[in-house]
Every structure is written in C-alpha cells, then in structure tokens.
Amino acid sequence: xxxxxxxxxxxxxxxxxxxxxxxxxxxxxxxxxxxxxxxxxxxxxxxxxxxxxxxxxxxxxxxxxxxxxxxxxxxxxxxxxxxxxxxxxxxxxxxxxxxxxxxxxxxxxxxxxxxxxxxxxxxxxxxxxxxxxxxxxxxxxxxxxxxxxxxxxxxxxxxxxxxxxxxxxxxxxxxxxxxxxxxxxxxxxxxxxxxxx
Numbered sequence: 001x002x003x004x005x006x007x008x009x010x011x012x013x014x015x016x017x018x019x020x021x022x023x024x025x026x027x028x029x030x031x032x033x034x035x036x037x038x039x040x041x042x043x044x045x046x047x048x049x050x051x052x053x054x055x056x057x058x059x060x061x062x063x064x065x066x067x068x069x070x071x072x073x074x075x076x077x078x079x080x081x082x083x084x085x086x087x088x089x090x091x092x093x094x095x096x097x098x099x100x101x102x103x104x105x106x107x108x109x110x111x112x113x114x115x116x117x118x119x120x121x122x123x124x125x126x127x128x129x130x131x132x133x134x135x136x137x138x139x140x141x142x143x144x145x146x147x148x149x150x151x152x153x154x155x156x157x158x159x160x161x162x163x164x165x166x167x168x169x170x171x172x173x174x175x176x177x178x179x180x181x182x183x184x185x186x187x188x189x190x191x192x193x194x195x196x197x
Contacts, residue, residue, distance in 0.1 A: 011035075011042040011064040012071070016089075025081070025088025032057060055123045062109040069106075140193050143186035155194040162187045 018034055019025070026034070035043045042060060046053045065087060069080035072092075079090040082105075108114060118126075144150060147161045165183045169175035 008042075008060075008064050008067055011040065011060070012068040014038065014040055014042075015061075015064055015068055019080075019087065019089045023088070025086045027086060028058070028061065028084040031087055032061065035061075051123045051127065052120045055118060055126070056115060059109065059115045059118075062105075063112065063115070066106045066109050139189050143189040146182065146186045147190070153194075155196055158187075158190050158194055162190075 014035060015031070018031065032043060032048075036045060039045075042064070044053055044057055048054045048057060062082070065080065065082050069082060072078045072080055072089075076092050076094075078092050081088050081090055141151075144153065147153075147158065147165065149157065149161055153161075162183065166180065167173070169179045169183060171177050171180065
C-alpha cells in the first residue's frame with residue numbers, strides 16, 4: 001500500500017474550492033493572489049519579480065490544474081478550462097472532453113522534471129522565446145492589416161492581395177516608393193507565417 005503524501009492533491013482541492021466560488025473563472029494572477037491570501041503552503045510567498053520564483057509558482061499551479069482536469073474528466077463531473085488568462089470550471093459534456101488530442105502543454109506541466117531541472121538561465125530563454133513569439137504575432141497582425149486581410153486568410157488570398165497592392169502602388173503607376181517598400185516588407189513577414197514551403 002502506497003501511503004506517500006502527494007502535496008499536489010491538497011492544492012488541487014484548494015483550486016477546486018476556489019473555482020467553484022467563481023463560476024466566471026479567474027486569471028492565473030488572480031488565482032495565485034487568492035491562494036496566497038489563504039496562506040496556501042504550496043504557493044511560495046516570495047516576490048514574483050524573481051523570474052525563477054515566478055516560473056516555479058506558475059509550474060506548480062499548472063501542474064495541479066492539469067492533474068485536477070484529468071481527475072474531473074475521469075469522474076465525468078466537470079471540464080476545467082485552462083489558460084493563463086482564464087481558468088474556470090465548465091459543466092461536463094459527454095464526448096467533448098474525449099475530442100482533445102495530444103496536448104503539449106499538459107505533457108510539459110505533468111513532467112515534474114521541468115520543475116526540478118529548469119534553471120534561471122532556462123527561464124530567461126523561455127521568456128525571450130515567449131516575447132519573440134508575441135512580437136511576431138503583432139508583426140503578423142500589422143502586415144495583415146496593411147493588406148486589409150484577417151488571420152483566416154490563406155496563402156493564395158495573401159498572394160493575390162499582394163499583387164493587387166503592388167500594381168496599385170507601384171511608382172511607375174504614380175504610387176509611392178515608400179508605400180511599395182512597406183508592402184514588400186509586409187509580404188516578407190506574411191511569407192514566414194503562411195507560405196506552404
């Protein structure tokens with residue numbers, strides 16, 4: 001018989017109680033604040049300005065959330081929506097939970113080696129990668145807006161719109177060289193995201 005104590009079980013129960021009290025859900029930050037206010041021993045009471053403390057707090061929380069979601073699915077009593085901006089309990093719906101395929105985030109947070117082995121330097125790299133992706137998303141959005149397209153556009157629509165804009169704004173047809181350069185730059189950005197190569 002295994003009698004070892006699993007601290008994540010206690011944290012899972014605290015999370016379940018908190019989420020039941022707030023049906024509209026909470027952000028990760030709000031959830032951490034509430035757990036700290038309850039003097040939860042599983043969430044460090046250290047300043048989150050320290051990147052390694054922030055990472056470890058985030059990891060412990062998301063490990064418990066994914067474990068709780070798995071348990072709720074097995075019990076067929078609720079679905080737990082998990083994202084940094086919104087964590088909330090939803091009613092169980094037969095079949096919906098089974099449709100989710102491989103979830104790389106779940107795999108990451110359930111592998112406790114990431115918590116144990118991640119160094120401050122690793123956290124710096126993770127943060128840099130996150131901000132690069134965020135900047136890239138803004139860059140892509142700006143390029144789509146220049147082309148007057150939305151994110152659902154496919155590569156063929158982008159190429160067609162590019163040819164139309166080049167034709168319209170080419171200096172040989174009275175257009176501006178600066179505008180044409182902006183269009184070409186936007187196309188380079190969109191090629192990185194949408195090109196089938």
